[in-house]
């Protein structure tokens with residue numbers, strides 16, 4: 654986890670454009686969006702231990718959403734589930750399955766003792782010429798605010814969505830994920846079946862030098878994720894004395910078991926998703942991604 658976070662503002666760097674069609678949104682209130690994100694960062698929504706969490710910071714964030722996005726609030730329904738948020742904006746065509754855009758409200762805590770090494774305080778949302786600095790600027794209040802800004806923009810321009818849109822913002826993505834589960838249960842109880850959903854991923858445009866294509870800017874849309882498995886190995890053996898090792902201790906047997914597991918990694922394979930990524934990047938790859 655990055656010690657510091659900052660996100661560059663579109664307004665702060667005229668030389669850099671994120672989208673090919675930015676000029677199509679010339680009346681987008683970029684300054685207003687920046688201030689909304691800054692206000693969201695100032696809500697200290699750290700939630701690592703629900704017993705000690707100050708949920709009034711979440712209430713503050715909810716109030717910010719209610720007061721900043723009038724068209725979303727007027728057209729949609731705003732629900733609090735535990736401390737998570739579910740916004741439903743009805744589409745014009747009920748035959749179409751809904752779309753869900755996710756993000757999360759919680760941020761990871763500031764590691765105690767590192768306060769002095771922050772260039773800008775984590776919850777002040779300092780704005781300089783280029784960046785908004787603060788916890789959650791990249792992980793991931795920019796997505797919470799970005800999704801709300803996009804929905805507000807569309808609705809404020811008198812457009813109605815064809816497909817029902819859900820915006821779902823969990824409260825404890827960094828820890829237990831109970832908020833996401835509660836939202837899923839709510840939707841399942843209502844019989845909702847989604848067409849698709851979009852969640853947090855890599856959210857920055859970055860140099861593709863990682864893939865051997867330095868100088869090419871790209872953004873990774875993540876369509877797959879590695880899973881993980883936890884294995885618990887228990888060994889029980891008779892107690893005894895070091896003078897009579899009787900064929901090994903439980904610690905030795907356990908070590909051998911762990912060693913055999915480690916000795917059998919999954920075979921290396923190129924998944925279709927990774928292969929397609931490399932094919933797409935191939936024209937731009939100019940050097941080996943592996944350093945000699």
Ligand SMILES: [Zn+2]
Pocket residue numbers: 757792793826853
């Ligand atoms: Zn995140």
